[in-house]
Amino acid sequence: MNAVIAVRGLHKSYGTVEAVRGVDLEVAEGEVFAFLGPNGAGKTTTVEILEGYRERTGGEVTVLGLDPAKATTAWRARIGIVLQTCDLQPMLTVRESVSLYAGYYPHPRPVDEAIELVGLSADVDKRAGKLSGGQQRRLDVALALVGDPDLLFLDEPTTGFDPAARRDAWDMIANLRRLGKTVFLTTHYLDEAQALADRVAIIKDGRIVAEGRPNELGGRQTAGTTIRFRLGPGTAPGQLPPSLAPRVTEAGDRLELVTDTAVDDLAVLCGWAVERGVDLGPLEAIRPSLEDVYLELTDSQ
Protein backbone atom coordinates (compact mmCIF):
# COMPACT_ATOMS: atom_id res chain seq x y z
CA MET A 1 0.00 0.00 0.00
CA ASN A 2 1.54 3.24 -1.20
CA ALA A 3 0.56 6.29 0.80
CA VAL A 4 -0.32 9.15 -1.56
CA ILE A 5 -1.05 11.41 1.38
CA ALA A 6 0.68 11.00 4.74
CA VAL A 7 0.07 13.46 7.56
CA ARG A 8 1.62 13.23 11.04
CA GLY A 9 0.83 15.55 13.91
CA LEU A 10 -0.39 18.41 11.73
CA HIS A 11 -0.86 21.69 13.57
CA LYS A 12 -2.08 25.05 12.36
CA SER A 13 -2.65 28.16 14.46
CA TYR A 14 -3.97 31.52 13.42
CA GLY A 15 -2.59 33.82 16.11
CA THR A 16 -3.80 32.26 19.34
CA VAL A 17 -6.52 30.21 17.65
CA GLU A 18 -5.58 26.60 17.09
CA ALA A 19 -7.50 25.47 14.00
CA VAL A 20 -5.80 22.10 13.59
CA ARG A 21 -4.41 20.32 16.66
CA GLY A 22 -2.50 17.22 15.72
CA VAL A 23 -4.11 15.53 12.75
CA ASP A 24 -2.85 12.17 11.44
CA LEU A 25 -4.06 10.93 8.07
CA GLU A 26 -3.04 8.40 5.51
CA VAL A 27 -4.57 7.95 2.08
CA ALA A 28 -3.53 5.05 -0.11
CA GLU A 29 -3.12 5.04 -3.87
CA GLY A 30 -6.38 4.54 -5.73
CA GLU A 31 -8.47 5.17 -2.65
CA VAL A 32 -11.51 7.44 -2.43
CA PHE A 33 -11.13 9.13 0.94
CA ALA A 34 -13.89 11.27 2.44
CA PHE A 35 -13.09 13.98 4.97
CA LEU A 36 -16.08 15.03 7.05
CA GLY A 37 -16.63 17.58 9.73
CA PRO A 38 -18.78 20.53 10.75
CA ASN A 39 -17.96 24.05 9.57
CA GLY A 40 -15.05 25.51 11.50
CA ALA A 41 -13.70 22.09 12.51
CA GLY A 42 -10.44 22.58 10.62
CA LYS A 43 -11.51 20.74 7.48
CA THR A 44 -10.76 23.45 4.92
CA THR A 45 -7.54 24.46 6.68
CA THR A 46 -6.29 20.87 6.53
CA VAL A 47 -7.22 20.46 2.87
CA GLU A 48 -5.61 23.75 1.91
CA ILE A 49 -2.38 22.69 3.59
CA LEU A 50 -2.46 19.44 1.60
CA GLU A 51 -3.10 21.39 -1.61
CA GLY A 52 -0.16 23.69 -0.94
CA TYR A 53 -2.25 26.85 -0.44
CA ARG A 54 -1.52 27.29 3.25
CA GLU A 55 1.55 26.90 5.40
CA ARG A 56 1.31 24.76 8.49
CA THR A 57 2.53 25.59 11.98
CA GLY A 58 3.81 22.10 12.77
CA GLY A 59 3.83 18.45 11.84
CA GLU A 60 4.86 16.45 8.82
CA VAL A 61 2.97 16.40 5.55
CA THR A 62 3.82 14.41 2.43
CA VAL A 63 1.63 14.50 -0.65
CA LEU A 64 2.79 12.48 -3.66
CA GLY A 65 6.21 12.22 -2.06
CA LEU A 66 6.67 15.96 -1.57
CA ASP A 67 6.05 18.52 1.15
CA PRO A 68 3.23 20.72 -0.27
CA ALA A 69 4.82 23.78 1.38
CA LYS A 70 7.61 23.32 -1.17
CA ALA A 71 5.32 22.76 -4.13
CA THR A 72 7.00 22.61 -7.53
CA THR A 73 5.31 22.95 -10.91
CA ALA A 74 6.05 19.25 -11.58
CA TRP A 75 4.20 18.38 -8.37
CA ARG A 76 1.27 20.64 -9.25
CA ALA A 77 1.05 18.88 -12.62
CA ARG A 78 0.18 15.64 -10.77
CA ILE A 79 -2.62 17.18 -8.71
CA GLY A 80 -6.11 18.23 -9.70
CA ILE A 81 -8.06 20.63 -7.50
CA VAL A 82 -11.75 21.41 -7.51
CA LEU A 83 -12.35 24.26 -5.08
CA GLN A 84 -15.45 24.72 -3.00
CA THR A 85 -16.35 27.96 -4.73
CA CYS A 86 -14.84 28.92 -8.00
CA ASP A 87 -16.46 30.80 -10.82
CA LEU A 88 -15.24 29.88 -14.24
CA GLN A 89 -14.40 32.37 -16.95
CA PRO A 90 -18.01 32.89 -18.07
CA MET A 91 -17.13 34.05 -21.57
CA LEU A 92 -15.16 30.95 -22.57
CA THR A 93 -16.98 27.92 -23.97
CA VAL A 94 -16.69 24.49 -22.38
CA ARG A 95 -14.13 23.39 -24.96
CA GLU A 96 -12.13 26.62 -24.68
CA SER A 97 -12.04 26.43 -20.89
CA VAL A 98 -10.77 22.86 -20.93
CA SER A 99 -8.26 23.66 -23.72
CA LEU A 100 -6.94 26.61 -21.70
CA TYR A 101 -6.26 24.37 -18.70
CA ALA A 102 -4.94 21.52 -20.86
CA GLY A 103 -2.24 23.92 -22.03
CA TYR A 104 -0.97 24.32 -18.46
CA TYR A 105 -0.03 20.63 -18.11
CA PRO A 106 2.89 18.69 -19.60
CA HIS A 107 0.90 15.53 -20.47
CA PRO A 108 -2.74 16.49 -20.72
CA ARG A 109 -5.58 14.12 -21.45
CA PRO A 110 -7.31 14.83 -24.81
CA VAL A 111 -9.72 17.74 -24.33
CA ASP A 112 -12.76 15.92 -25.72
CA GLU A 113 -12.04 12.94 -23.49
CA ALA A 114 -12.00 15.10 -20.36
CA ILE A 115 -15.31 16.67 -21.43
CA GLU A 116 -16.77 13.23 -22.10
CA LEU A 117 -15.70 12.00 -18.64
CA VAL A 118 -17.83 14.65 -16.94
CA GLY A 119 -20.70 14.20 -19.36
CA LEU A 120 -20.63 17.61 -21.04
CA SER A 121 -20.10 16.42 -24.62
CA ALA A 122 -23.45 17.85 -25.72
CA ASP A 123 -22.50 21.32 -24.45
CA VAL A 124 -18.94 21.78 -25.74
CA ASP A 125 -19.72 25.04 -27.52
CA LYS A 126 -21.82 26.53 -24.72
CA ARG A 127 -20.24 29.36 -22.76
CA ALA A 128 -19.46 28.53 -19.15
CA GLY A 129 -21.67 31.38 -17.96
CA LYS A 130 -24.68 29.79 -19.65
CA LEU A 131 -24.32 26.40 -17.96
CA SER A 132 -26.47 25.33 -15.00
CA GLY A 133 -24.88 25.19 -11.57
CA GLY A 134 -24.42 21.43 -11.78
CA GLN A 135 -22.90 21.66 -15.25
CA GLN A 136 -20.49 24.37 -14.13
CA ARG A 137 -19.36 22.14 -11.31
CA ARG A 138 -18.76 19.35 -13.80
CA LEU A 139 -16.79 21.66 -16.04
CA ASP A 140 -14.77 22.53 -12.96
CA VAL A 141 -14.03 18.82 -12.51
CA ALA A 142 -13.07 18.54 -16.19
CA LEU A 143 -10.52 21.35 -15.65
CA ALA A 144 -9.05 19.38 -12.76
CA LEU A 145 -9.01 16.15 -14.79
CA VAL A 146 -7.56 17.39 -18.06
CA GLY A 147 -4.02 17.43 -16.67
CA ASP A 148 -4.43 13.70 -15.99
CA PRO A 149 -3.55 14.05 -12.28
CA ASP A 150 -2.75 11.15 -9.96
CA LEU A 151 -4.51 12.79 -7.04
CA LEU A 152 -7.73 14.77 -7.12
CA PHE A 153 -9.04 17.06 -4.38
CA LEU A 154 -12.79 17.59 -4.51
CA ASP A 155 -14.05 20.15 -2.01
CA GLU A 156 -17.79 19.70 -1.44
CA PRO A 157 -18.39 18.75 -5.07
CA THR A 158 -22.18 18.47 -4.87
CA THR A 159 -23.16 21.28 -2.50
CA GLY A 160 -26.21 23.03 -3.91
CA PHE A 161 -27.07 20.25 -6.38
CA ASP A 162 -30.56 18.91 -6.90
CA PRO A 163 -30.90 15.16 -6.19
CA ALA A 164 -30.62 14.13 -9.86
CA ALA A 165 -27.50 16.23 -10.39
CA ARG A 166 -25.99 14.70 -7.26
CA ARG A 167 -26.56 11.18 -8.58
CA ASP A 168 -24.85 12.18 -11.84
CA ALA A 169 -21.92 13.64 -9.94
CA TRP A 170 -21.63 10.45 -7.92
CA ASP A 171 -21.49 8.40 -11.12
CA MET A 172 -18.77 10.71 -12.35
CA ILE A 173 -16.73 10.27 -9.16
CA ALA A 174 -17.20 6.50 -9.41
CA ASN A 175 -15.72 6.86 -12.92
CA LEU A 176 -12.64 8.47 -11.43
CA ARG A 177 -12.16 5.47 -9.21
CA ARG A 178 -12.21 3.27 -12.30
CA LEU A 179 -9.42 5.40 -13.77
CA GLY A 180 -7.34 4.54 -10.72
CA LYS A 181 -7.21 8.09 -9.39
CA THR A 182 -6.79 8.78 -5.71
CA VAL A 183 -9.60 11.07 -4.62
CA PHE A 184 -9.64 13.23 -1.48
CA LEU A 185 -13.22 14.33 -1.00
CA THR A 186 -14.61 16.75 1.55
CA THR A 187 -18.34 16.77 2.00
CA HIS A 188 -21.21 17.74 4.27
CA TYR A 189 -23.35 14.91 3.00
CA LEU A 190 -23.02 11.64 4.86
CA ASP A 191 -24.87 9.65 2.23
CA GLU A 192 -22.30 10.94 -0.22
CA ALA A 193 -19.42 9.64 1.88
CA GLN A 194 -21.31 6.38 2.35
CA ALA A 195 -21.90 5.95 -1.38
CA LEU A 196 -18.46 6.96 -2.64
CA ALA A 197 -15.75 6.57 -0.07
CA ASP A 198 -13.53 3.62 0.73
CA ARG A 199 -12.58 5.30 3.96
CA VAL A 200 -13.89 8.20 6.00
CA ALA A 201 -12.32 10.45 8.61
CA ILE A 202 -14.28 12.85 10.79
CA ILE A 203 -12.62 15.98 12.12
CA LYS A 204 -13.91 17.97 15.08
CA ASP A 205 -12.25 20.90 16.84
CA GLY A 206 -9.07 20.33 14.88
CA ARG A 207 -8.75 16.65 15.79
CA ILE A 208 -9.71 13.43 14.03
CA VAL A 209 -12.47 11.84 16.13
CA ALA A 210 -13.13 8.78 13.98
CA GLU A 211 -11.65 7.05 11.00
CA GLY A 212 -12.50 3.90 9.11
CA ARG A 213 -14.67 2.26 6.47
CA PRO A 214 -18.05 4.00 6.19
CA ASN A 215 -20.00 0.98 7.48
CA GLU A 216 -17.62 0.32 10.35
CA LEU A 217 -17.26 3.86 11.59
CA GLY A 218 -17.92 4.43 15.28
CA GLY A 219 -18.50 0.70 15.88
CA ARG A 220 -21.41 0.58 13.46
CA GLN A 221 -20.74 -3.02 12.46
CA THR A 222 -21.29 -4.18 16.05
CA ALA A 223 -24.05 -1.78 17.03
CA GLY A 224 -27.54 -3.19 17.49
CA THR A 225 -30.44 -2.98 15.08
CA THR A 226 -33.50 -0.99 16.08
CA ILE A 227 -36.88 -2.54 15.23
CA ARG A 228 -39.79 -0.08 15.28
CA PHE A 229 -43.47 -0.92 14.90
CA ARG A 230 -46.96 0.04 16.03
CA LEU A 231 -49.69 -2.07 17.55
CA GLY A 232 -53.28 -1.55 16.44
CA PRO A 233 -55.92 -0.31 18.93
CA GLY A 234 -56.93 -2.96 21.38
CA THR A 235 -53.54 -4.67 21.48
CA ALA A 236 -51.32 -3.89 24.48
CA PRO A 237 -47.53 -4.33 24.51
CA GLY A 238 -48.00 -6.88 27.28
CA GLN A 239 -49.66 -9.24 24.80
CA LEU A 240 -46.45 -9.52 22.76
CA PRO A 241 -44.61 -12.88 22.87
CA PRO A 242 -42.79 -13.33 26.22
CA SER A 243 -39.34 -13.32 24.56
CA LEU A 244 -39.99 -9.78 23.27
CA ALA A 245 -42.41 -8.10 25.66
CA PRO A 246 -39.94 -7.20 28.48
CA ARG A 247 -37.44 -5.68 26.01
CA VAL A 248 -39.82 -3.41 24.16
CA THR A 249 -39.81 0.28 25.01
CA GLU A 250 -42.11 3.08 23.94
CA ALA A 251 -40.75 5.65 21.51
CA GLY A 252 -43.32 8.33 20.73
CA ASP A 253 -46.34 6.69 19.19
CA ARG A 254 -44.35 3.58 18.31
CA LEU A 255 -42.67 0.72 20.06
CA GLU A 256 -38.96 0.13 19.82
CA LEU A 257 -36.75 -2.91 20.27
CA VAL A 258 -32.96 -2.72 20.15
CA THR A 259 -31.45 -6.09 19.35
CA ASP A 260 -28.33 -7.92 18.24
CA THR A 261 -30.43 -10.83 16.92
CA ALA A 262 -32.69 -8.94 14.56
CA VAL A 263 -33.56 -11.87 12.27
CA ASP A 264 -34.77 -14.11 15.10
CA ASP A 265 -36.69 -11.32 16.82
CA LEU A 266 -38.36 -10.26 13.58
CA ALA A 267 -39.37 -13.86 12.85
CA VAL A 268 -41.00 -14.15 16.28
CA LEU A 269 -42.67 -10.74 16.00
CA CYS A 270 -44.01 -11.30 12.49
CA GLY A 271 -45.17 -14.84 13.23
CA TRP A 272 -47.06 -13.55 16.24
CA ALA A 273 -48.59 -10.67 14.27
CA VAL A 274 -49.76 -12.89 11.38
CA GLU A 275 -51.28 -15.42 13.77
CA ARG A 276 -53.24 -12.75 15.67
CA GLY A 277 -54.02 -10.63 12.65
CA VAL A 278 -52.22 -7.63 14.18
CA ASP A 279 -51.14 -4.86 11.87
CA LEU A 280 -47.62 -3.75 12.83
CA GLY A 281 -48.12 -0.43 11.04
CA PRO A 282 -44.93 1.06 9.61
CA LEU A 283 -42.54 -1.76 10.54
CA GLU A 284 -38.88 -0.79 10.29
CA ALA A 285 -35.56 -2.44 11.08
CA ILE A 286 -32.78 0.15 11.08
CA ARG A 287 -29.07 0.00 11.69
CA PRO A 288 -27.46 3.22 12.95
CA SER A 289 -26.71 5.34 9.92
CA LEU A 290 -23.44 7.10 9.27
CA GLU A 291 -25.39 10.22 10.09
CA ASP A 292 -26.26 8.94 13.59
CA VAL A 293 -22.60 8.14 14.19
CA TYR A 294 -21.54 11.49 12.81
CA LEU A 295 -24.00 13.47 14.89
CA GLU A 296 -23.00 11.58 18.00
CA LEU A 297 -19.29 12.12 17.36
CA THR A 298 -19.58 15.78 16.55
CA ASP A 299 -22.32 16.42 19.18
CA SER A 300 -24.34 18.61 16.86
CA GLN A 301 -27.54 19.44 18.61
Place this chain on the structure above:
Amino acid sequence: MTGLKLLLHQYRYDQKTFWREPAAVFFTVALPLIFLFLFVSIFGNQPVDLGDHTVKGATYYIPGIITLALLSASTVNLAISLTTLRERGVLKRVRGTPLPPWVFMAGRIMTASAVAVFLVVVVTLIGRLVYGVELPGRTLPGVALTVLVGTASMCCLGFAMTAIIPSENAAPAVTNAIVLPLYFISGIFIPTDQIPEAMQTVAGVFPVKHVFDAMLYAFDPSSPGPGIRGGDLLVLAAWGVVGLVVATRTFRWTARNA
Protein backbone atom coordinates in the same frame (compact mmCIF):
# COMPACT_ATOMS: atom_id res chain seq x y z
CA MET B 1 11.01 28.31 -24.35
CA THR B 2 8.10 26.48 -22.74
CA GLY B 3 7.53 29.61 -20.66
CA LEU B 4 7.11 31.65 -23.83
CA LYS B 5 4.81 29.04 -25.36
CA LEU B 6 2.69 29.06 -22.19
CA LEU B 7 2.61 32.84 -22.26
CA LEU B 8 1.27 32.91 -25.82
CA HIS B 9 -1.27 30.24 -24.88
CA GLN B 10 -2.48 32.30 -21.89
CA TYR B 11 -2.48 35.50 -23.94
CA ARG B 12 -4.69 33.98 -26.66
CA TYR B 13 -7.38 33.05 -24.13
CA ASP B 14 -7.07 36.33 -22.21
CA GLN B 15 -7.69 38.22 -25.45
CA LYS B 16 -10.80 36.11 -26.16
CA THR B 17 -12.10 36.70 -22.66
CA PHE B 18 -11.51 40.44 -22.86
CA TRP B 19 -13.25 41.03 -26.18
CA ARG B 20 -16.26 38.93 -25.17
CA GLU B 21 -16.92 40.92 -21.99
CA PRO B 22 -19.37 43.63 -23.12
CA ALA B 23 -18.89 45.86 -20.05
CA ALA B 24 -15.09 45.79 -20.29
CA VAL B 25 -15.16 46.51 -24.01
CA PHE B 26 -17.58 49.38 -23.55
CA PHE B 27 -15.69 51.08 -20.73
CA THR B 28 -12.26 50.45 -22.15
CA VAL B 29 -12.77 50.89 -25.87
CA ALA B 30 -16.05 52.71 -26.53
CA LEU B 31 -16.02 55.25 -23.69
CA PRO B 32 -12.77 57.01 -24.68
CA LEU B 33 -14.07 57.35 -28.23
CA ILE B 34 -17.38 58.77 -27.01
CA PHE B 35 -15.47 61.26 -24.83
CA LEU B 36 -13.36 62.26 -27.81
CA PHE B 37 -16.40 63.15 -29.92
CA LEU B 38 -18.08 64.92 -26.99
CA PHE B 39 -15.09 67.08 -26.10
CA VAL B 40 -14.28 68.18 -29.59
CA SER B 41 -17.97 68.85 -30.25
CA ILE B 42 -18.38 70.93 -27.07
CA PHE B 43 -15.13 72.85 -27.09
CA GLY B 44 -14.85 72.95 -30.86
CA ASN B 45 -11.43 73.19 -32.36
CA GLN B 46 -10.54 76.43 -30.54
CA PRO B 47 -6.82 76.75 -29.80
CA VAL B 48 -5.50 75.79 -26.37
CA ASP B 49 -2.84 77.98 -24.74
CA LEU B 50 0.18 75.92 -23.68
CA GLY B 51 2.06 78.88 -22.17
CA ASP B 52 4.56 79.82 -24.86
CA HIS B 53 2.42 78.77 -27.81
CA THR B 54 -1.01 77.42 -28.73
CA VAL B 55 -2.22 74.20 -30.36
CA LYS B 56 -5.45 73.31 -32.15
CA GLY B 57 -8.20 71.97 -29.87
CA ALA B 58 -8.16 68.53 -31.52
CA THR B 59 -4.35 68.37 -31.27
CA TYR B 60 -4.83 68.89 -27.53
CA TYR B 61 -7.66 66.40 -27.08
CA ILE B 62 -6.26 63.51 -29.12
CA PRO B 63 -3.29 62.89 -26.74
CA GLY B 64 -5.70 63.46 -23.82
CA ILE B 65 -8.06 60.77 -25.02
CA ILE B 66 -5.09 58.50 -25.75
CA THR B 67 -4.03 58.94 -22.12
CA LEU B 68 -7.56 58.10 -20.98
CA ALA B 69 -7.65 55.03 -23.24
CA LEU B 70 -4.22 53.89 -22.10
CA LEU B 71 -5.27 54.09 -18.44
CA SER B 72 -8.60 52.35 -19.10
CA ALA B 73 -6.85 49.48 -20.86
CA SER B 74 -4.13 49.10 -18.24
CA THR B 75 -4.69 50.39 -14.68
CA VAL B 76 -8.48 50.43 -14.61
CA ASN B 77 -8.95 47.21 -16.57
CA LEU B 78 -6.38 45.25 -14.52
CA ALA B 79 -7.47 46.57 -11.12
CA ILE B 80 -11.10 45.63 -11.78
CA SER B 81 -10.59 42.35 -13.64
CA LEU B 82 -7.93 41.00 -11.27
CA THR B 83 -10.05 41.83 -8.21
CA THR B 84 -13.00 40.07 -9.82
CA LEU B 85 -10.91 36.99 -10.64
CA ARG B 86 -9.47 36.99 -7.13
CA GLU B 87 -12.83 37.27 -5.36
CA ARG B 88 -14.43 34.61 -7.59
CA GLY B 89 -11.68 32.10 -6.84
CA VAL B 90 -10.30 31.99 -10.38
CA LEU B 91 -6.84 33.17 -9.30
CA LYS B 92 -6.71 30.57 -6.55
CA ARG B 93 -7.67 27.90 -9.06
CA VAL B 94 -4.95 28.99 -11.49
CA ARG B 95 -2.44 29.02 -8.62
CA GLY B 96 -3.23 25.33 -8.10
CA THR B 97 -2.10 24.43 -11.63
CA PRO B 98 1.48 24.11 -12.88
CA LEU B 99 1.17 27.47 -14.67
CA PRO B 100 4.01 29.65 -13.31
CA PRO B 101 2.57 32.79 -11.65
CA TRP B 102 4.74 35.10 -13.74
CA VAL B 103 3.24 33.68 -16.94
CA PHE B 104 -0.24 34.50 -15.71
CA MET B 105 0.80 38.06 -14.79
CA ALA B 106 2.65 38.58 -18.04
CA GLY B 107 -0.35 37.31 -20.00
CA ARG B 108 -2.61 39.91 -18.37
CA ILE B 109 -0.06 42.66 -19.00
CA MET B 110 0.31 41.61 -22.64
CA THR B 111 -3.45 41.67 -23.11
CA ALA B 112 -3.72 45.10 -21.49
CA SER B 113 -0.81 46.44 -23.58
CA ALA B 114 -2.24 45.06 -26.82
CA VAL B 115 -5.57 46.76 -26.11
CA ALA B 116 -3.78 50.00 -25.19
CA VAL B 117 -1.73 50.01 -28.42
CA PHE B 118 -4.84 49.19 -30.44
CA LEU B 119 -6.64 52.19 -28.88
CA VAL B 120 -3.70 54.52 -29.43
CA VAL B 121 -3.73 53.63 -33.12
CA VAL B 122 -7.52 53.98 -33.43
CA VAL B 123 -7.66 57.34 -31.63
CA THR B 124 -4.71 58.66 -33.65
CA LEU B 125 -6.36 57.64 -36.92
CA ILE B 126 -9.67 59.23 -35.91
CA GLY B 127 -7.76 62.38 -35.03
CA ARG B 128 -6.16 62.41 -38.46
CA LEU B 129 -9.21 61.46 -40.53
CA VAL B 130 -11.96 63.32 -38.66
CA TYR B 131 -10.21 66.28 -37.04
CA GLY B 132 -7.17 66.78 -39.29
CA VAL B 133 -4.67 66.33 -36.44
CA GLU B 134 -1.14 65.94 -37.82
CA LEU B 135 0.20 62.40 -37.61
CA PRO B 136 3.34 62.31 -35.51
CA GLY B 137 6.13 61.41 -37.95
CA ARG B 138 9.38 62.89 -36.69
CA THR B 139 8.06 62.64 -33.15
CA LEU B 140 6.91 59.03 -33.48
CA PRO B 141 9.69 57.85 -31.10
CA GLY B 142 8.17 60.11 -28.45
CA VAL B 143 4.72 58.56 -28.93
CA ALA B 144 6.08 55.00 -28.95
CA LEU B 145 8.26 55.49 -25.88
CA THR B 146 5.42 57.16 -23.94
CA VAL B 147 3.06 54.30 -24.82
CA LEU B 148 5.68 51.76 -23.78
CA VAL B 149 6.73 53.33 -20.47
CA GLY B 150 3.19 54.53 -19.72
CA THR B 151 1.53 51.15 -20.29
CA ALA B 152 4.16 49.21 -18.35
CA SER B 153 4.00 51.56 -15.35
CA MET B 154 0.22 51.81 -15.40
CA CYS B 155 -0.10 48.00 -15.52
CA CYS B 156 2.12 47.70 -12.45
CA LEU B 157 -0.04 50.27 -10.67
CA GLY B 158 -3.16 48.31 -11.68
CA PHE B 159 -1.73 45.20 -10.01
CA ALA B 160 -0.80 47.26 -6.93
CA MET B 161 -4.26 48.80 -6.66
CA THR B 162 -5.91 45.40 -6.14
CA ALA B 163 -4.36 45.43 -2.65
CA ILE B 164 -6.65 48.25 -1.51
CA ILE B 165 -9.81 46.95 -3.20
CA PRO B 166 -11.70 44.79 -0.71
CA SER B 167 -14.37 43.28 -2.96
CA GLU B 168 -15.60 42.80 -6.46
CA ASN B 169 -18.40 45.34 -5.97
CA ALA B 170 -15.98 47.95 -4.69
CA ALA B 171 -13.59 47.56 -7.61
CA PRO B 172 -15.11 50.00 -10.14
CA ALA B 173 -15.89 52.54 -7.41
CA VAL B 174 -12.41 52.54 -5.85
CA THR B 175 -10.68 52.58 -9.22
CA ASN B 176 -12.76 55.43 -10.61
CA ALA B 177 -12.53 57.41 -7.38
CA ILE B 178 -8.78 57.42 -7.96
CA VAL B 179 -8.50 58.01 -11.70
CA LEU B 180 -11.45 60.34 -12.40
CA PRO B 181 -10.21 63.28 -10.29
CA LEU B 182 -6.76 62.76 -11.74
CA TYR B 183 -8.16 63.01 -15.28
CA PHE B 184 -9.74 66.35 -14.38
CA ILE B 185 -6.75 67.99 -12.70
CA SER B 186 -4.29 66.58 -15.23
CA GLY B 187 -5.93 68.40 -18.14
CA ILE B 188 -7.49 65.39 -19.88
CA PHE B 189 -11.04 66.78 -19.77
CA ILE B 190 -10.42 70.50 -19.21
CA PRO B 191 -7.56 72.31 -21.00
CA THR B 192 -4.58 73.03 -18.75
CA ASP B 193 -4.88 76.80 -19.29
CA GLN B 194 -8.15 76.71 -17.33
CA ILE B 195 -6.82 74.72 -14.37
CA PRO B 196 -5.45 76.63 -11.33
CA GLU B 197 -1.67 76.43 -10.77
CA ALA B 198 -2.01 74.75 -7.37
CA MET B 199 -4.10 71.93 -8.83
CA GLN B 200 -1.60 71.41 -11.59
CA THR B 201 1.14 71.11 -8.97
CA VAL B 202 -0.89 68.44 -7.16
CA ALA B 203 -1.50 66.65 -10.46
CA GLY B 204 2.26 66.69 -11.07
CA VAL B 205 2.78 64.33 -8.15
CA PHE B 206 0.66 61.61 -9.80
CA PRO B 207 1.45 59.67 -12.95
CA VAL B 208 -1.59 60.57 -15.11
CA LYS B 209 -0.39 64.10 -15.84
CA HIS B 210 3.01 62.79 -16.91
CA VAL B 211 1.50 60.32 -19.38
CA PHE B 212 -0.56 63.18 -20.79
CA ASP B 213 2.24 65.77 -20.89
CA ALA B 214 4.62 63.34 -22.60
CA MET B 215 1.93 62.33 -25.09
CA LEU B 216 0.89 65.94 -25.80
CA TYR B 217 4.52 66.87 -26.36
CA ALA B 218 4.89 64.03 -28.85
CA PHE B 219 1.75 65.11 -30.72
CA ASP B 220 2.58 68.85 -30.72
CA PRO B 221 3.97 69.69 -34.18
CA SER B 222 6.15 72.45 -32.66
CA SER B 223 8.05 70.03 -30.38
CA PRO B 224 11.66 69.66 -31.44
CA GLY B 225 13.50 66.44 -32.41
CA PRO B 226 11.96 63.04 -31.64
CA GLY B 227 9.39 64.55 -29.21
CA ILE B 228 10.61 62.74 -26.10
CA ARG B 229 9.97 64.32 -22.67
CA GLY B 230 12.63 62.57 -20.58
CA GLY B 231 11.54 64.09 -17.26
CA ASP B 232 7.94 62.90 -17.51
CA LEU B 233 9.02 59.45 -18.60
CA LEU B 234 11.38 59.19 -15.62
CA VAL B 235 8.59 60.09 -13.19
CA LEU B 236 6.37 57.49 -14.87
CA ALA B 237 9.07 54.83 -14.65
CA ALA B 238 9.51 55.64 -10.94
CA TRP B 239 5.76 55.19 -10.38
CA GLY B 240 6.01 51.91 -12.25
CA VAL B 241 8.75 50.68 -9.93
CA VAL B 242 6.71 51.71 -6.88
CA GLY B 243 3.73 49.82 -8.34
CA LEU B 244 5.83 46.75 -9.01
CA VAL B 245 7.28 46.67 -5.49
CA VAL B 246 3.86 47.13 -3.88
CA ALA B 247 2.33 44.53 -6.21
CA THR B 248 4.93 41.84 -5.55
CA ARG B 249 4.55 42.36 -1.79
CA THR B 250 0.80 42.62 -1.50
CA PHE B 251 -0.74 40.72 -4.41
CA ARG B 252 -3.17 38.05 -3.20
CA TRP B 253 -4.28 34.98 -5.11
CA THR B 254 -7.07 34.16 -2.70
CA ALA B 255 -10.33 35.99 -2.04
CA ARG B 256 -10.54 38.53 0.76
CA ASN B 257 -14.05 37.38 1.56
CA ALA B 258 -13.27 33.70 1.85
